[in-house]
Amino acid sequence: MNTDVIVVGSGFGGAFAAERLIASGLRVTLLERGPWRDTQPMRAAGVWPRSPLPYGRNFYRQVLRSVAMPGLGARRLRTNAHGLFDLHLAPALSVVCSSGVGGGSHVYSAMNLRPAVPDYWAARADGIDPERMEHYSAAAIARMGARPPDAEVPNFVGTRLRQDALLQAEATLEQPAMGYRFDGGRYRDNSFFGSQDGSKITLDALILAPLLDRGLRVHDLHEVLSIGRGAGGWRVSVYDHRSRRYRHLTAPRVVLAAGTLNTLRLLFASRAQGALAALPALGLGIGGNGDVPAYWRCAVPEADFTEGTPCHGRFEIRGVDDGPNLTAYGLNGIDGVPMPGRLRARLKRDLVLVGMGADGANGIASWRGGRLRFHYSDSANPILARIYRAFDLIGHRSGRPVHFLRRWPLTVHPLGGARVSDDPLQGVVDGRGQVHGLPGLYVADAAALPAAPGAPPSMTIAAWASHVADGIGRPV
Amino acid sequence: MDLDMPAIEQPPADLLGQRQAELDELFATLAPVSAAQADGYWRGTLMAILGFGWLPRPLARLWYRLLRTPLNPWRGKSFAQGGGANRWFGVRGPAFGRFKLRETHSPIDGQPVLWLDYDIPENPRFLRPIRGEARMLGNGLVLARMNWQTRRGLHRVLYFTLTPAG
Numbered sequence: 001m002n003t004d005v006i007v008v009g010s011g012f013g014g015a016f017a018a019e020r021l022i023a024s025g026l027r028v029t030l031l032e033r034g035p036w037r038d039t040q041p042m043r044a045a046g047v048w049p050r051s052p053l054p055y056g057r058n059f060y061r062q063v064l065r066s067v068a069m070p071g072l073g074a075r076r077l078r079t080n081a082h083g084l085f086d087l088h089l090a091p092a093l094s095v096v097c098s099s100g101v102g103g104g105s106h107v108y109s110a111m112n113l114r115p116a117v118p119d120y121w122a123a124r125a126d127g128i129d130p131e132r133m134e135h136y137s138a139a140a141i142a143r144m145g146a147r148p149p150d151a152e153v154p155n156f157v158g159t160r161l162r163q164d165a166l167l168q169a170e171a172t173l174e175q176p177a178m179g180y181r182f183d184g185g186r187y188r189d190n191s192f193f194g195s196q197d198g199s200k201i202t203l204d205a206l207i208l209a210p211l212l213d214r215g216l217r218v219h220d221l222h223e224v225l226s227i228g229r230g231a232g233g234w235r236v237s238v239y240d241h242r243s244r245r246y247r248h249l250t251a252p253r254v255v256l257a258a259g260t261l262n263t264l265r266l267l268f269a270s271r272a273q274g275a276l277a278a279l280p281a282l283g284l285g286i287g288g289n290g291d292v293p294a295y296w297r298c299a300v301p302e303a304d305f306t307e308g309t310p311c312h313g314r315f316e317i318r319g320v321d322d323g324p325n326l327t328a329y330g331l332n333g334i335d336g337v338p339m340p341g342r343l344r345a346r347l348k349r350d351l352v353l354v355g356m357g358a359d360g361a362n363g364i365a366s367w368r369g370g371r372l373r374f375h376y377s378d379s380a381n382p383i384l385a386r387i388y389r390a391f392d393l394i395g396h397r398s399g400r401p402v403h404f405l406r407r408w409p410l411t412v413h414p415l416g417g418a419r420v421s422d423d424p425l426q427g428v429v430d431g432r433g434q435v436h437g438l439p440g441l442y443v444a445d446a447a448a449l450p451a452a453p454g455a456p457p458s459m460t461i462a463a464w465a466s467h468v469a470d471g472i473g474r475p476v
Numbered sequence: 477m478d479l480d481m482p483a484i485e486q487p488p489a490d491l492l493g494q495r496q497a498e499l500d501e502l503f504a505t506l507a508p509v510s511a512a513q514a515d516g517y518w519r520g521t522l523m524a525i526l527g528f529g530w531l532p533r534p535l536a537r538l539w540y541r542l543l544r545t546p547l548n549p550w551r552g553k554s555f556a557q558g559g560g561a562n563r564w565f566g567v568r569g570p571a572f573g574r575f576k577l578r579e580t581h582s583p584i585d586g587q588p589v590l591w592l593d594y595d596i597p598e599n600p601r602f603l604r605p606i607r608g609e610a611r612m613l614g615n616g617l618v619l620a621r622m623n624w625q626t627r628r629g630l631h632r633v634l635y636f637t638l639t640p641a642g
Binding site for chain 2: 225226228229230231232235237239245246247248249250269270273274275370
């Protein structure tokens, strides 16, 4: 196969890396375990074949891809290779992630933010220039066309909470920029289960489909099983779910951007097969970015919180100074979930709340019996207790219950495990994203992040991937 | 072998379900193993045997796992001083089916390979058409294939992995 770089994964790491690699004149092949999604922008681009997002009668068949949990051993319960979500359930840290060309951009809440932690990139490793990283962040946010919502956007907290006795979102509270087509005026079914009409800006439509005309080769439904050094550089062993056969591809360079969980699975599995170096720091620095999702049965009469942008915005609790970062969401997308009408009507009046903050990224991932395991303690990450207290306060003051999984951390933003450091005993990759001792192998997703950004990490990942790709395209 | 790396006890399960054509593709991507690297005793696992390609993958995995048990008397190979032998009933069991080693290029894909040539006087005539090829799949994991030489060329018979027997 004539390719200079194989990119594994097509989310914020893979897509942004692929775009810069193509711009550098390199021949790039991108492997994605999920399918192209059937959305209006993809139909317009003429990409075929496509798989439906979970909606209507397809919902229950398409919503789940696989489940990994204790008791299943090394096996994952695979329900549908075209499914949208992977669940990794474990007492220490549970993770929800998605699959499909465009990666997490289909299911994320469209918030495009810099790290909340000041000087996030300072003094991390040789080769990382914080000013340059800020340039990459700004470029990524601009690429997404992101801006904060206007006051007219339905259910935007800046408008809705003006007269609220419990919560507030004053103008001084910076609202997240969102990668969203505000000019379309469509505010439904655009979040957790994907955006069929393309209102939410996703990476398949924005970056990957246009790159096909510039030479990018995308192999969807190609699940990478292992990597190793081969005669011509790097070997990537893949299962093609469409043709149901194994394939073995080679390239001088491989960029891993399969998402934290799958990048770690690949590194651990390949190391266990003797195909990589010892990687003593593999698994160190796991975090959940302080995510605590909650369900608030606020039951606001006449409300329809399913309308709006994927995230309704940031808010604070009145009278509480220095509270954690809290955001609100409707159960966006439930119009496409088959359920009794009365239940749907009730759910539309409730809210999802998410607390987030920089946890210590002090967990450990390990590999035993062919299964990825996390060791992560909520008591070692005080940000989680702060968020629990904030939710308790909301529940207490509102008189409406806030349900969340206390002491069972659940995240949609896993990070670390192959973190960046100059010291191979502390980190897996160097300041250019190259795995220590393994020239030509790079990590360009959240697995390489050195700490929790404390904000939705999509743009931090995009900035890191841009930095890694520029280093490959313009070698020192 | 890199001694900092964990020892490999079994080949990856994915390999056991692969067809010959898929393993041909994998084999062509691998770097060769040298005769010096091969020195010692190796535990063998058979896969992709000619005639069993029709088996559904889960059954194929089961079948080749079964062939790793004592039901199959072939246990692996040993290598020493430019030659080697197949080992039966135990990794250090009786030797039968000897071969000489040569670092050369594969006549099949043209890439460097460790060549196992059974055409030596110590072997009975029926073993002499066997030609083996070995390459390194990982640290301490060798992927090899057994071919049958006829006047019309080389024919693939099966694949096997070798892991260090300690």
